[in-house]
Amino acid sequence: MKRAAYILVRNPLSLTGVILIALVVFGALFADLIAPFPEHRGAVVDFANFNKPPEWPYLFGTDLVGRDLFSRILYAYRISLLLGVVVLAIAVPIGVTIGLVAGYVGGWVEYVLMRITDVFLSIPPLVLAMSMMGLLEPTLTNGMLAVTAMWWPWYTRLVYNLTRSEKEEGYVLAAEVIGASRAHTIFREILPNCVPSIVTKMTLDLGFVILIASSLSFLGLGVQPPTPDLGSMVADGAKYLPDSWWLTVFPGLAILVAVFGFNLLGDALRDILGVDQ
Amino acid sequence: MTGLLSLRNVSKVFTLGQREIRAVDDVSFDVVEGECLAIVGESGSGKSTIANMILGIYPPSMGTIAWRGDVLPARRELRHRRAIQLVQQNPLSSLNPRRSVGASLRLPLDVHGIGDRSHRADRVARLLEEVGLPADFMNRSPAALSGGQRQRVAIARALASESDLVVLDEPTSALDVLVQARVLKLLADLRDKRGLTYVFITHDLSVVRNIADRVAVFEKGCLRELGTTEAIFANPQHAYTRRLIAAVPVVADAEVALRNRLMENDDAAA
Numbered sequence: 001m002k003r004a005a006y007i008l009v010r011n012p013l014s015l016t017g018v019i020l021i022a023l024v025v026f027g028a029l030f031a032d033l034i035a036p037f038p039e040h041r042g043a044v045v046d047f048a049n050f051n052k053p054p055e056w057p058y059l060f061g062t063d064l065v066g067r068d069l070f071s072r073i074l075y076a077y078r079i080s081l082l083l084g085v086v087v088l089a090i091a092v093p094i095g096v097t098i099g100l101v102a103g104y105v106g107g108w109v110e111y112v113l114m115r116i117t118d119v120f121l122s123i124p125p126l127v128l129a130m131s132m133m134g135l136l137e138p139t140l141t142n143g144m145l146a147v148t149a150m151w152w153p154w155y156t157r158l159v160y161n162l163t164r165s166e167k168e169e170g171y172v173l174a175a176e177v178i179g180a181s182r183a184h185t186i187f188r189e190i191l192p193n194c195v196p197s198i199v200t201k202m203t204l205d206l207g208f209v210i211l212i213a214s215s216l217s218f219l220g221l222g223v224q225p226p227t228p229d230l231g232s233m234v235a236d237g238a239k240y241l242p243d244s245w246w247l248t249v250f251p252g253l254a255i256l257v258a259v260f261g262f263n264l265l266g267d268a269l270r271d272i273l274g275v276d277q
Numbered sequence: 278m279t280g281l282l283s284l285r286n287v288s289k290v291f292t293l294g295q296r297e298i299r300a301v302d303d304v305s306f307d308v309v310e311g312e313c314l315a316i317v318g319e320s321g322s323g324k325s326t327i328a329n330m331i332l333g334i335y336p337p338s339m340g341t342i343a344w345r346g347d348v349l350p351a352r353r354e355l356r357h358r359r360a361i362q363l364v365q366q367n368p369l370s371s372l373n374p375r376r377s378v379g380a381s382l383r384l385p386l387d388v389h390g391i392g393d394r395s396h397r398a399d400r401v402a403r404l405l406e407e408v409g410l411p412a413d414f415m416n417r418s419p420a421a422l423s424g425g426q427r428q429r430v431a432i433a434r435a436l437a438s439e440s441d442l443v444v445l446d447e448p449t450s451a452l453d454v455l456v457q458a459r460v461l462k463l464l465a466d467l468r469d470k471r472g473l474t475y476v477f478i479t480h481d482l483s484v485v486r487n488i489a490d491r492v493a494v495f496e497k498g499c500l501r502e503l504g505t506t507e508a509i510f511a512n513p514q515h516a517y518t519r520r521l522i523a524a525v526p527v528v529a530d531a532e533v534a535l536r537n538r539l540m541e542n543d544d545a546a547a
Contacts, residue, residue: 170371171381174431177332178385178438179358192375 004272014271017264024258028077035071043226051244061246063236069246072228073254079229080258083144084209088202091148095155096198100186102156103163114160120153126215133221143222147212151205158201162194169193196273203269207262214255230255280307280343281474282331282361282442287340289326289498300326302498303340308442313468313475315485315506317521318495324478327495328444331476332363359389362440366447368427372419378405378430379415385438404433408463425456429463436467442474450481461488482525486510494518 008015032038036057046066054061060069102113120128132146166172167190175185214231216222223229230251237247269275289301301323308314316324330337336351343349344357362385365371372381382401386392392400402412408429419427428448435443445464449457465488468475477489485492485506492509494502494517502515513519 169373170365170367171373171376173334173365174363174371174381174434175384176334177358177361177363178434179353179355179388180384181388184384184388189373189376193373195375 007271013264014268017261020261021265027074028081031074035074037068037071040067040071041075060250076228076230080210083213084206086144087147087209091151095152096159099156099159100163103160104186117153117156125150138221140223166190166193196275200270200275204266207259211259281310282308283343285341287337290338304500312490315477315489315492322495323498324495328478359438360441362435363444364431364435364448367451368431371431378417389438408433424452445477
């Protein structure tokens with residue numbers, strides 16, 4: 001803990017990351033309390049106040065049907081974070097398990113698992129997600145599915161390489177000589193030594209998952225209206241640039257803050273957990 | 278004299294691409310119950326390959342290894358794993374940095390179902406005491422231990438399964454000289470107390486002289502010479518053995534005298 005505090009204080013960028021993410025998470029969790037117009041997250045119209053530039057009480061202005069952008073951004077964060085957490089909660093266990101097994105068992109098991117992984121890695125991520133979203137209904141669940149499908153192979157690669165080097169350590173030989181099961185050696189001996197790298201990557205990835213999900217909805221393939229989503233807000237506003245600049249700039253900044261914040265936080269965690277680059 | 282462990286015409290061939298490397302070539306010898314057999318040779322002499330085959334990391338390419346008369350299969354049974362244990366050279370690597378000392382020591386107890394589940398923590402404490410460490414070390418991480426203390430934990434782990442034969446793979450070469458002497462003393466005491474058999478792999482002939490009953494000299498995968506420690510040192514038969522012994526740094530009479538004087542002072546102080 002002391003070490004963590006020291007690293008945060010010494011590195012202002014790390015501290016910035018912690019603060020940004022704390023604000024984003026706080027805003028998303030307590031959107032109901034913070035948002036000045038919580039009902040604006042849904043299909044509400046208020047033509048009396050439509051397309052207003054930032055002015056009190058509309059901190060970030062209003063959109064074309066008169067909804068408060070600040071409130072909608074808070075609720076969009078909620079969806080983005082939920083999506084990021086769910087995607088990683090599914091992709092990471094799958095990717096990590098495949099990587100551990102391929103790296104430890106070796107032989108034809110390794111060959112088959114890693115070639116499958118390579119196939120997924122060889123398709124550009126956004127193209128894979130776009131084609132999946134094109135085939136499926138564009139709903140939040142399918143969006144998560146599409147992003148998950150493109151995300152697990154990166155964890156397989158990471159953990160596979162870690163496992164291959166951990167396998168050479170004496171503690172793995174010791175477990176084998178004792179007669180421990182493969183499951184024990186993989187999950188109780190090797191996995192704990194991979195955890196710092198996995199946690200660091202997960203933090204960095206939360207930002208990227210949000211970015212990819214926003215890209216998908218920017219293209220109209222993600223979360224559908226009236227659910228607020230940062231990507232579709234940017235897309236809707238882009239038609240009215242530069243006059244109604246607030247429609248695009250604030251959702252865009254919101255994406256930037258989240259992605260940038262998770263990146264800085266990931267770097268900070270890497271320093272704190274002592275992960276080799 | 279039948280061996281606890283008998284190797285008969287054991288060879289090991291590794292294939293590296295097109296090339297075949299004969300790491301061990303037609304080796305036969307017995308390890309007698311209760312003895313300390315030193316296996317010496319340069320790196321690349323095949324001594325580590327022999328150790329790995331004894332431990333069942335991989336089977337021999339040809340020949341057989343028998344335990345108390347039973348030929349060991351390629352896939353070891355748990356009871357054989359329990360009987361033959363290992364202490365590695367580098368305790369920094371052999372203990373998992375992410376698991377506590379207690380967790381590492383408990384593993385052999387859990388795997389082999391030794392003792393009552395609820396009494397295993399007591400057993401771990403006793404093991405630690407047996408190797409001269411306080412029982413509360415079980416909650417520590419290996420990173421919080423010195424090299425000598427880590428090696429003591431590794432020794433305790435090798436004993437935890439109530440093993441009969443321990444392969445000691447250069448157990449002291451990563452330690453500094455004073456710690457080395459204490460660890461060797463501990464190994465000698467444990468052997469007396471538990472009636473253990475050691476296969477001591479080393480290239481340090483002065484260690485061999487102190488602890489081994491018999492010496493097996495390996496060169497290029499072949500067993501060049503096997504005999505009692507006195508016989509090998511007094512009258513080495515093979516040219517390679519003579520070269521190995523000749524390579525040991527000679528201690529001058531003046532240094533011996535100095536050491537004796539220092540030890541006397543030490544004894545007087547104690």
